[in-house]
Amino acid sequence: MDERALDALEFEFVRGEIAKCAQTSVGRARASGMAPFAERADAEDELARLDEAVRMLYRVGAPPFAGIESLEDAVKRAQRGGTLSADEANRLARCIAGMRAMRQFVERAQEAGDFPRLAGTVAPMADLRRTEQEIRQVVDEEGQVIDHASPALLRLRDEKRRREGEIRAALDRLLRTQAKYLQEPVIAMRGEHYCLPVRVEHKGQVPGIVRDVSSSGSTVFIEPRAIVELSERVREIEVMEEREVERLLYQLAAAVAQVADDFLQNLGVAAEMDFVFAKAAYARRIDGKRPQLTDGVWRLHGARHPKLDRDAVPIDVELGDPFRLLIITGPNTGGKTVTLKTIGLLTLMAMSGLFLPTKRESDIGFCRHVFVDIGDEQSIEQNLSTFSSHMRRIIHMLARVTPDSLVLLDELGAGTDPAEGSALAVAILDELTSAGARVVATTHYAELKGYAFRNPAAENASMEFDVETLRPTYRLLMGVPGRSNALAIAERLGMPKKILERARSHVAESDIHVEELIGKLEAASREAERLRDEAERALREARDQAADLARQKAAWEHAKESLRTEALREARDVVERARREADDVIREIRSLRDRTGVKDHELVELRKRLEAAEPGEKRAAPTRRAQAEVRPGQRVRVLSLGQKGDVVEVAQDGKAAVVQLGAMRMKVDARDLEVVGEVQPTAAPSVARFRGTKDVRMELDVRGETVDDAISRIDKYLDDAVVAGISRVVIIHGKGTGALRNAVRRYLRQHPHVKSSEAAGPGEGGDGATVVHVRT
Structure with a gap:
């Protein structure tokens, strides 16, 4: 991968953000050295493993990494025959315990979930518990060699403590007996010697060795002769103790050397796991989505540059199918360069096995090479120098470009004469597309807009600009070339009309038509996006x-x-x-x-x-009992519908009857009717009566009401319908914005009286009404 492309696309920023999420020094080192994979299969495997890490992070959290640190130098020194310090031995034991805890966490998570790749990553780790125990038999968790590390060390330290006790007792005795000769009743240390602060005029009264004199000369520090021999013995013991400690630490180093390869392997796995979960934490922080790697096709949905916050305007980009060249035009500071960097950086991230800051899952074309020419036109250098540097980079690209390359060109052809620059830009784009590369280029040249229309392998895009507010919207419009907007902006800023008319007279009529066409395309694109x-x-x-x-x-x-x-x-x-x-x-x-x-x-x-009479798993359907004679005016139940109605008319042969069901009248087979009573003389066709209860209509109209008022009326209406024995009613709520309709349907789905509900048919109001089946 071209290192200049990584620098130009700010890949180092992503490395740094992931390193911040790592919990160990070895994990941060892996993040700092992250690079895109050379093979697509490796990148896809890493994406699959990262997907497991993200799921584990949400379900059970990240594995513990406490105690894991880079101890390669100490282990390799032990491998070469060197020794270890007590602190290094303690850190090694903590690191071994931390790596074991990490592995056990992943294995337990695998037993409860589906994390085969993570479990496979920690599977090769060796069990170094014995080495850890050997270290803990010598060094404690404070990094000190313990007394019981060996019998000889225990004996030496016991004797040392005993001798020091004798020294303290002798000094206490001298402080009491020689107090009148002392400057003050304290014990002073001079180097390794216990001394008494004696007044200079009484130094002959305290037998011993003068070890120091105060700066004023009034006090001499004398090591009493009574403890000289004891102090010398203590120093001898300390030398032997130091040698025994060195011997024990050298033995520990030899034990570590025997498992050095296994330890370094485990440390590499721990670094890899910390790196993977750092990427998972970063993916969660940016709300990243897993990309799909493809053969040269980009489809970014709601993509954001990782440096921008979530309020930034996302972009939708397509490249590679069916066109291989995308030409982006638009005003300065409109977002062209940011769009270019977003495409390039997200490509590098996907190829590195990272999730992307997109609105939903997107496609990224896996490519062997990413070539970038992004320069700062606001440079203090002369145009010729800027143009020359651009050309050198493009020449370098042309010599190395392949069909599986992504080329990003910012302000192609800029820095020279517009006519020559646009002609050179067209020739460069022809060469790149003929080589089969995928190319995204930004430009101000109007000639390149027409080039994209003529070339079937190219497509136009533009950064939207709001002429009313004179501000860019930072939205990318695919398939629409950008307008210059110069005359419109001048008019909005108050340019005199006669100057604008004179300027328009110099603009070719074809250019005016093209600008109008582009305006219509922009409006159509916005409308299509809204729909x-x-x-x-x-x-x-x-x-x-x-x-x-x-x-x-x-x-x-x-x-x-x-x-x-x-x-x-x-x-x-x-x-x-x-x-x-x-x-x-x-x-x-x-x-x-x-x-x-x-x-x-x-x-x-x-x-x-x-x-x-005994019931079984399958019973034959009971025969319909004989029905009473049906006649007009009777109250009946239509058995197949479970709905009650009134008989309006009976056929001459008595085999069928016309029944009024609410607002609907239908012809029903007489065998499908059950007489339940007589109709009251005053009952209206669209109103049901039941055992003297009040009238309940077959439909309820709540159009124009607020949600709370409508819900209150519907609740009472359903209660009345249950009492009246009505099994099917219609709620009329209208279509409108859909707010009342959605609220009513959500309420009906959880109402205890409602068996089911669905949108009404074409003859009952369609989506503006809801049919409710009531539990009677």
Whole structure:
């Protein structure tokens, strides 16, 4: 990968952000050295592993990395035959324990979830618990060699403590007996010697060795002769103790040297895991989405540059299918360079196995090379020097470009004569597209807009500019070339009309038509985007409703099966009790059959009839009972609909009847009717009456009401419908903005009186009404 491309696209910024998320020095080192993968398969494997890390991060958190640090120098020194300090041995033990805890965390998470790649990453780690135990037998967690590290060390330290106790006792005794000769009753240390501060005029009264004199000369520090021999013995013990400690640490270094390769391997795995979870933490911070790597096709949806916050205007970009060249035009400071850098940096991130700051999953073309020419035109250098540097970079690209390359060119052809610059830009673009590379170029040249129209492998795009506010919107419009807007901006700023008219007279008529056409394309693009957003919202709502209906249906099926099973069990219990009672009765009748005259075959027939009443898993549908004669004016129930209505008319042969069901009148087979009562003389066709209750209409109109008022009326209306025995009603809410409709339907889905609901048919109001099936 071209290092200049990494620098120009600010890849170092992403490295630094991921390094901030790492928890160990070895993980930060891996992040600082991150680079795009050379092979697509490696990048896809890393994306899959990062996907597992993100899921683990959300489910159970990140593995622990406490104690893990870079100790390669100490281990390699031990491998070469050197020794370790007590502090280094302690840090090695902590590092081994930390790596083991990390591995165990991942293995437990794998048992509870699906993280095969992460589990595979830690699988090669060696178990170094024995080495850790060997270290802890010598060095404690404070980095000190413990007394029981060896019998010799314990003996030396016990003797040292005993000798030091004797010295303190002798000094305490001298402080009491020689107090009158002392400057003050304290013990002073001079180097390794315990001394008494004696007044200079009494130095002959305290036998011992003068070790120091105060700066004023009034005090001499004398090591009493009584403790000289004891102090010398303590120093001898300390030398032997130091040698024993060195021996023990050298033994530890030898033990570490035996597992040096395993330790370094484990340390490499720990660095890799910390690096992966640092990338996962960064992905969560930027709300990153997993990209899909493709063969030379880019489809970015709502992409943002990682340096920009989430309020930045996202861009949608396509490249590679069907066009390989994208020419972006637009005003200065409109976002062309940022768009160019966003495409390039997100490509490098995807090739490095990173999630991208996009609105949804996007496609990134995997490429072997990324060539970038992004310069600062506001340079203090002369134009010739700027143009020359651009040309040198482009010449370098042309010599190395391949079909699997991405080329990003900022202000192509700038810095020289416009006519020559645009001609040179066209020739360069021809050469790059003929080589098969994917190219994104920004420009101010109007000639390149026409070039994109003529070239089937090219496409125009522009950064939107609001002429009303004279500000860029930073939105990228695909398929629309940018307008110059110079005359419009001058007019908005107050340029005199006669000057503007004179300027327009110098503009070719064809250019004016092109500007008008571009304006219409921009308006059409904005309208299409608005309609697309509305369609996406409608699709999401429809999917949510479908999922909700599926859940309700599943719950209903489960409840129905539970009720059926319970009813079947209760019926069997009833029949079983009846059978036992019948058997008792039959036995009694048989004992008396001589007197009663009951025959055996009659008893058998009774038993068969009883067994036939027993419920089973599958029962034949019961035959419809004979219906009473239907006549006009009767209140009936349509069995197939579960709806009550009034008989308006009966056919001459009596086989069919016309029934008024609310606002609907329909012809029904007489066998599908059940007489439930007589219609009251004053009842209206669209109103149902039931056992003297108040009138309940078959529909309720809440159009124009607020959500709270409508919900209150619907709740009372459903209560009245249940009391009246109405099983099907219609709620009319209108279409409007959809707010009232959505609120009503959400409320109906959770209402206890509602079995189900759906949008009304074309004859009942369509999407402006909702049909409700009531539990009666």
